[in-house]
């Protein structure tokens with residue numbers, strides 16, 4: 001399908017405008033600064049993951065993006081206009097964390113109703129297919145499993161045929177198979193040239209499904225780039241060895257080393273130059289049980305958030321997706 005062309009007198013300007021532009025945005029809840037000086041631009045057509053621990057400011061950022069919260073300072077623009085205008089005209093669809101099922105209506109009735117509230121909706125059958133609900137159109141929405149109900153919320157977000165899709169922790173309640181179905185649907189929608197912004201705690205989901213990862217911590221962006229770029233930025237390798245009673249004093253000063261951690265009798269060093277670090281360790285006679293492993297995305301994430309620069313011990317290759325809540 002081709003994206004419905006939006007009749008818009010500012011179409012020429014809007015086509016070149018970023019889908020999302022935060023400029024110097026802050027937002028506090030009482031004494032808590034949830035979003036702290038956020039500058040963020042997302043080009044039309046990008047798929048961006050907002051990655052961060054609990055309380056990093058992701059949901060607040062998405063609420064600001066949707067115009068549900070006004071910024072304390074700074075400005076938020078969607079397609080060069082206000083979030084309110086973009087939402088009202090159906091250019092934005094959102095799936096937030098606290099969606100509730102409407103009792104007694106069928107899935108198709110609900111999506112038909114929602115589509116009817118938008119100026120240029122997606123075809124209802126197409127919406128149901130895209131959201132993986134092809135067989136469930138006749139089912140009541142209050143008689144679905146958690147994963148199926150999540151797909152209904154996704155269909156509600158798609159119904160208006162939005163150019164920008166905003167998803168707050170979209171796979172939080174889903175099992176592995178439901179996640180796979182969900183991401184396939186999301187990618188299909190993004191491939192049509194739409195912009196997708198989703199928040200997640202899952203590093204591997206961000207790495208696998210986003211073109212770009214924006215890592216947030218304490219309301220700020222602490223890294224912004226592809227998964228590979230973030231891994232590189234956080235430092236390349238982890239070197240570990242048996243201390244065998246040796247002093248840890250000189251370790252932090254070895255070439256390439258940015259962090260040192262001692263676990264039991266093993267020392268773990270994060271290093272940007274593992275060759276130079278290993279040569280220096282050999283010079284000190286510290287080669288017992290020596291291991292070198294690439295730092296994974298999880299290591300990068302830990303190094304970038306909450307000032308935690310400690311390396312983690314297991315080789316990245318042995319780790320699976322893990323929630324960092």
Ligand SMILES: Nc1ncnc2c1ncn2[C@@H]1O[C@H](COP(=O)(O)OP(=O)(O)OP(=O)(O)O)[C@@H](O)[C@H]1O
Pocket residue numbers: 029030032033034052053054055056057058059060061
């Ligand atoms: N309504 C509120 N009142 C007071 N403080 C709030 C409120 N909502 C969020 N906060 C605080 O603002 C900060 C950012 O919260 P936010 O929900 O944006 O983070 P998050 O990254 O989405 O977290 P999570 O992954 O747990 O959803 C946290 O310290 C949180 O406790």
